[in-house]
């Protein structure tokens with residue numbers, strides 16, 4: 001569909017985009033690309049892909065709150081209890097009534113924590129002793145943070 | 157007040173490392189502030205997973221805090237951080253979970269392809285390789301690249317490293333870097349052309 | 351005289367109630383909760399009734415919508431079956447079989463059209479939960495979050 005260049009292959013165009021061509025080759029190719037539509041298209045496409053990948057990663061990572069990140073990583077590094085309020089900020093609604101509700105939930109959890117020393121202790125939430133199914137596959141996983149056990153089976 | 161804050165942000169890397177070695181918390185905050193985004197992008201480029209990238213980079217900083225005493229001043233801090241991030245991102249223990257998560261992403265590729273093709277026809281060639289639809293389409297294809305190919309592509313694209321630097325940083329040959337980049341580009345180009 | 355007798359009767363009555371409750375608890379009454387969740391890639395949504403578990407699930411799944419389609423709380427004796435009807439002619443049957451230390455042993459079955467298609471035996475930490483998932487449902491999947499408290 002698209003025209004192909006008879007002089008240069010993808011390796012050279014790649015090296016040009018990556019600024020890896022030697023001075024002589026660079027001069028030659030820079031002149032060529034001025035007049036060769038096929039090469040210019042590939043350069044455009046390669047640059048476009050680069051930019052798209054960068055921008056997608058940037059957009060995705062921008063959504064991570066820098067303050068929450070910092071307080072969480074500082075807490076982990078300096079062996080402090082994670083700032084639970086900071087973490088919960090994400091889930092908190094600006095409505096005060098919900099804030100109160102959240103605080104109540106936190107209080108509830110802390111009470112449970114004291115009453116039940118085992119609840120936050122190590123070990124999975126459930127030990128899977130056996131799984132019996134004629135499904136094609138079963139997977140048992142555990143979340144990293146709270147070791148919540150999940151069994152996944154594929155229904156055929 | 158403001159001045160001293162600026163000064164703090166600009167302290168030399170050597171000074172920063174020195175302060176990190178002394179376990180000063182504000183130095184750690186500067187380190188995180190300075191490199192967080194860069195490392196997040198590397199992790200995301202390799203894992204293509206938001207939550208996991210966040211987890212990985214947090215682990216990277218924690219391990220930097222723990223191991224800063226072993227850091228040799230003549231090495232570059234940036235390079236060291238990059239290396240730890242790449243290693244953490246390739247960690248096999250995480251991969252199992254990631255693969256599981258991926259398998260739970262519905263395949264929207266075909267839809268994306270259609271959207272993108274429509275867009276390509278509507279727009280002129282200069283803007284055909286831009287925009288969110290193109291981005292989404294490219295990301296769908298990047299996901300299909302083998303991980304070892306993607307790592308090279310990430311260091312090339314995000315970090316702008318030379319072939320030699322990539323080779324050195326991953327402990328592979330320069331020829332391997334070239335061929336992996338070629339693989340990545342060939343498959344991406346094929347997908348946008350077809 | 352009469353008054354103190356009354357007080358004593360009341361006290362006895364009170365202690366009996368306490369004792370009975372205690373005995374019933376020790377006898378293995380297990381509070382079992384089942385939440386049926388529909389996870390899909392639809393518009394971003396988290397059911398308020400799932401706030402405790404969704405962050406957990408999100409660390410493993412990539413769905414954007416989590417709907418609570420059914421919730422059932424049952425007080426089960428040892429070896430007593432608790433049944434929850436599920437979409438697609440399926441039934442979930444949870445049975446506490448043993449209490450050992452801080453864990454409750456459950457037998458969990460999923461039946462489809464009367465036939466058992468899945469069984470697992472798990473030892474659930476008291477006051478904790480397990481999530482089982484798999485059946486396809488309405489462009490997504492069904493997940494069952496089962497919690498137990500003795």
Ligand SMILES: [Zn+2]
Pocket residue numbers: 005006007008032033036037038039040
């Ligand atoms: Zn040409």
